[in-house]
Amino acid sequence: xxxxxxxxxxxxxxxxxxxxxxxxxxxxxxxxxxxxxxxxxxxxxxxxxxxxxxxxxxxxxxxxxxxxxxxxxxxxxxxxxxxxxxxxxxxxxxxxxxxxxxxxxxxxxxxxxxxxxxxxxxxxxxxxxxxxxxxxxxxxxxxxxxxxxxxxxxxxxxxxxxxxxxxxxxxxxxxxxxxxxxxxxxxxxxxxxxxxxxxxxxxxxxxxxxxxxxxxxxxxxxxxxxxxxxxxxxxxxxxxxxxxxxxxxxxxxxxxxxxxxxxxxxxxxxxxxxxxxxxxxxxxxxxxxxxxxxxxxxxxxxxxxxxxxxxxxxxxxxxxxxxxxxxxxxxxxxxxxxxxxxxxxxx
Amino acid sequence: xxxxxxxxxxxxxxxxxxxxxxxxxxxxxxxxxxxxxxxxxxxxxxxxxxxxxxxxxxxxxxxxxxxxxxxxxxxxxxxxxxxxxxxxxxxxxxxxxxxxxxxxxxxxxxxxxxxxxxxxxxxxxxxxxxxxxxxxxxxxxxxxxxxxxxxxxxxxxxxxxxxxxxxxxxxxxxxxxxxxxxxxxxxxxxxxxxxxxxxxxxxxxxxxxxxxxxxxxxxxxxxxxxxxxxxxxxxxxxxxxxxxxxxxxxxxxxxxxxxxxxxxxxxxxxxxxxxxxxxxxxxxxxxxxxxxxxxxxxxxxxxxxxxxxxxxxxxxxxxxxxxxxxxxxxxxxxxxxxxxxxxxxxxxxxxxxxxxxxxxxxxxxxxxxxxxxxxxxxxxxxxxxxx
Numbered sequence: 019x020x021x022x023x024x025x026x027x028x029x030x031x032x033x034x035x036x037x038x039x040x041x042x043x044x045x046x047x048x049x050x051x052x053x054x055x056x057x058x059x060x061x062x063x064x065x066x067x068x069x070x071x072x073x074x075x076x077x078x079x080x081x082x083x084x085x086x087x088x089x090x091x092x093x094x095x096x097x098x099x100x101x102x103x104x105x106x107x108x109x110x111x112x113x114x115x116x117x118x119x120x121x122x123x124x125x126x127x128x129x130x131x132x133x134x135x136x137x138x139x140x141x142x143x144x145x146x147x148x149x150x151x152x153x154x155x156x157x158x159x160x161x162x163x164x165x166x167x168x169x170x171x172x173x174x175x176x177x178x179x180x181x182x183x184x185x186x187x188x189x190x191x192x193x194x195x196x197x198x199x200x201x202x203x204x205x206x207x208x209x210x211x212x213x214x215x216x217x218x219x220x221x222x223x224x225x226x227x228x229x230x231x232x233x234x235x236x237x238x239x240x241x242x243x244x245x246x247x248x249x250x251x252x253x254x255x256x257x258x259x260x261x262x263x264x265x266x267x268x269x270x271x272x273x274x275x276x277x278x279x280x281x282x283x284x285x286x287x288x289x290x291x292x293x294x295x296x297x298x299x300x301x302x303x304x305x306x307x308x309x310x311x312x313x314x315x316x317x318x319x320x321x322x323x324x325x326x327x328x329x330x331x332x333x334x335x336x337x338x339x340x341x342x343x344x345x346x347x348x349x350x351x352x353x354x355x356x357x358x359x360x361x362x363x364x365x
Numbered sequence: 366x367x368x369x370x371x372x373x374x375x376x377x378x379x380x381x382x383x384x385x386x387x388x389x390x391x392x393x394x395x396x397x398x399x400x401x402x403x404x405x406x407x408x409x410x411x412x413x414x415x416x417x418x419x420x421x422x423x424x425x426x427x428x429x430x431x432x433x434x435x436x437x438x439x440x441x442x443x444x445x446x447x448x449x450x451x452x453x454x455x456x457x458x459x460x461x462x463x464x465x466x467x468x469x470x471x472x473x474x475x476x477x478x479x480x481x482x483x484x485x486x487x488x489x490x491x492x493x494x495x496x497x498x499x500x501x502x503x504x505x506x507x508x509x510x511x512x513x514x515x516x517x518x519x520x521x522x523x524x525x526x527x528x529x530x531x532x533x534x535x536x537x538x539x540x541x542x543x544x545x546x547x548x549x550x551x552x553x554x555x556x557x558x559x560x561x562x563x564x565x566x567x568x569x570x571x572x573x574x575x576x577x578x579x580x581x582x583x584x585x586x587x588x589x590x591x592x593x594x595x596x597x598x599x600x601x602x603x604x605x606x607x608x609x610x611x612x613x614x615x616x617x618x619x620x621x622x623x624x625x626x627x628x629x630x631x632x633x634x635x636x637x638x639x640x641x642x643x644x645x646x647x648x649x650x651x652x653x654x655x656x657x658x659x660x661x662x663x664x665x666x667x668x669x670x671x672x673x674x675x676x677x678x679x680x681x682x683x684x685x686x687x688x689x690x691x692x693x694x695x696x697x698x699x700x701x702x703x704x705x706x707x708x709x710x711x712x713x714x715x716x717x718x719x720x721x722x723x724x725x726x727x728x729x730x731x732x733x734x735x736x737x738x739x740x741x742x743x744x745x746x747x748x749x750x751x752x
Contacts, residue, residue: 261494268449269509269560270482273474279508283499358499359544 049361050352057348061341068340069121069333070114076329077110083327087130104130117333126337127330129323136334139319144338146217147315150231150307151300154238155293161239162246163289167277169247170254170285178251185244197237197310205233215312234311238304242296246289253285260284283357290357294350301346302339395422396600397446397568402460402470404438404445411673415441417624418460425567428594428601430611430632432647433621436669439604442621443572446602447485448477464568483513485568486561488590491577492553496545502529503541506560513564528559533589551582555589562593569594569601575610587614608647612636617712620644623670623680626699630713638722640702640715643681666743679716687719687729688739 084101085092092100101107105116120127126136169178188196201207205214212233218226257263258281266280305317316335323332354361404416415438423429433439444450445458448469452458462469464485469477481487489495497505506528507521516524522541529537532555545553554574561569571590575583591614594601605611611618612632619629620641628641639645649663667684670676676683682692695718702713705723719729733745 261489261491262497264449265487265489265495265557265560266497267478268447268481268487270478270480270512271508272478275508280497280500284497360498360546 046355050355053351053355054348057344057351061344061348064344065337065340069118069337072333072336073110073114073117073329076327076332079327081327082106083130083329086327117330121337126334129331130328131326131331136331139331140316140334140338143314143316143319143335146313147301147304147308147317149220149227150234150238150304150313150315151297153231154235154242154300155297157235158239158243158246159293162243163250166247166250166254167282169251170258170281171273171277173251173255181247185247188240189244191241193237193241193306194310196240197233197307200233200236201310217311217313230311230313234304234307234313237307237310238300246293249292250285250289253288254281257281257285286357287354290350290353294346298339298343298346301342302335394424396425396427396465397423397602398461398463399446400461400463402442402445402462403458404441404450405457407455407457408673413672414675415624415672416445419621419624419626420460421619421626421629423568423600423602425600426595426598427617428591428603428615430603430605430615430618431621432605432608432611432618434606434669436672437621438624438672439606439621440572443487443570443602443604447481447487447570448472449487482509482566483564484566485570486564486566488554488557488561488569488571488574490573492550492557493545493577495557496553498545500544501541502543502545502548502556506541506556506563509560509563524563525559528563529556532556532559532562532593533585534559550578551586554578554582554586558586558589558593562597565597565599567599569599570604571601572604573606574603576606583610590614609651620647623675624672625680625716627681627717628713628715629699630702630715631711634702634711634713638702640705640713640720640722641681641717642685642687642719642721642726644715645721646684646686679718682739683741683743685741686733686739686743686745687726688741688743689719689729689732690740691718693740 082097082101084097084104084106087104088097088100098107105113108116117127124137126140128135129139132139165177165181169181172178191199201214203209204212212229214233216230218230220227254277263276263281266276271280301316302320303317304315305321307313308315308318309321316338320332320335320339323329323335399422400420402416402419403414406413406415417438419438419442421429431439431442441450446462446469448462450456450458451474458470460470464480467480469480472480496502503522503525506525507516507518510516510521510524511518514521525541526537529540534540534552534555540548540552540556545556548556558574569590574590575586578586587610590601590603593599603611603615615632617629617631618635619626620635620643621627622643628635628639628644630640635644636648639648643665646663646665650665652660652662665684670680670683676693678694678696679685679688679692680696682688685692697716697718699714699716702715702720703711705720719726733739738744
């Protein structure tokens, strides 16, 4: 998330020798600090709630991690031994507090199944899912925003109707169906220009990386692009009814300036919110796509951890998803400060 | 910070009135000519005839007030004059609008945008909504300067500060960095006026520029507009529902009712001898400042007509205290008041079969008071009809 910088809005050049900009800037910084502080408290509460709940649920689920780890042919004594080794014989609350203590010191424990440190497993999985999520979001916005702007400018015309029909079709199709259609088209069915499954790291082979993530990203992106287009289009259409747009027209400004400089920013609040929610959701939930394209991401890891009753790994995964969700929403919150000067004063 | 002047110390432009060169081949006369303008909206419920055959002229430097109730079509008319309302699938427009020899009603969007903001500017009713909430005041002023006057960013910014000072805003250097929500309503309207005047337009369309403001601020803004108008020598179309507003601030008044001009006259003539009963009723609805307290205010009975199904005959007949049978069937044309027995006014015309101040009108009033209702069935009491 570090590379996501918050840009300042375009400003007119201040006259030299004057510093009238000081006051609003300072106000914005103060508002930002206030928001971050409030979100951090929020984050703490969310994290404790999420991790505790998952502890409880795992505990209540039928099945036993010790049985899974000990293997099919283990004797009851062996299973009991494994249980003691893993610390599973202790009460649930004790285990939870123990785990929390580890989290504070940066130790998320080890996977029951493989013995791999959970932090290491996360470090392998997170970049993969992160790459998928961000590229899919960027693609969705790149496609949706121009289409939405043009559709709002000429509602009911060709671009609007066509993109709406295609979008609804795409959004109505289950993700894995769309993924399979892509595989048939590009990876083994009609053509074989792209690999159907697997993942190559960007650092070992950038081009190979691109080839492996194109189809998963397209699969993730399509429904979101359709929703984004629809959302921005309708917000934009209502913005275009505003008096200040009439005023902008009466100044003799061209449609380009009016759409991009006057109407886009005030129309983008719901889009930004939804996009933030989606990024947070996708970071933990690209399971279907990861499974379909055999991509070793976070979603796949979490699902496997559930099946294996590998609760250390699961806890680690859930912890990351919760942190990511809150942090992204915090960034969105800060983005409002940039987008809408009115927010800076209240709150 | 520089010392601030509460009132304008410098006009927004350095040029004197009348500096605009006349266009080649442009005959001496009106700056703006509106001929038989119609605007019809096709809605699900039928056709709304918002503006119906309006014609008027505006000379250079003249202030014409367009007065009417809400729903009389004055806003639609203003926007059509400017070209902001154009014909489309559900909007039907006709008639011609000529500005300075250019037929605006024939220009496309590109042609219009060269006139908008530069030659013709608009001030809207509510400054709370007519400024972009997410753009700084400065940027909203400089964009026209950069577009039309090709100023550099620095020059435009300096000019914006100068403009803000000329509309009486204190601390203009700080204002350009502020956002609209940081200013009060009166200050915002000053900003929109500064924007409108930034390129020294020759015609300003002010659509109820003070309606959304506090009463105490209204007079200030109107005085500012009047002051700038006479200093710049620009023509102004001042749209309002408030007759008091225009009495001392306009050269001529056109009264609109149900999409039509029902009376037009030089301001003094209109106040001295209104001919159209609707104008008279509007004047009576203004409480006299010098009158006694706690006197029932005269109101116009009924509601403005439904433009989906306007009344037959005279549009005002259902609410008119003088209405006779003829008013219900035949619509009166716009007639010249000079033809009346006591009419001496120039350029005073009205739409009425029984114009106020004539023997016909007195007779109509007598008949209606006697039968207790007008021909349209509106009850009439002696109190309601001024003697």
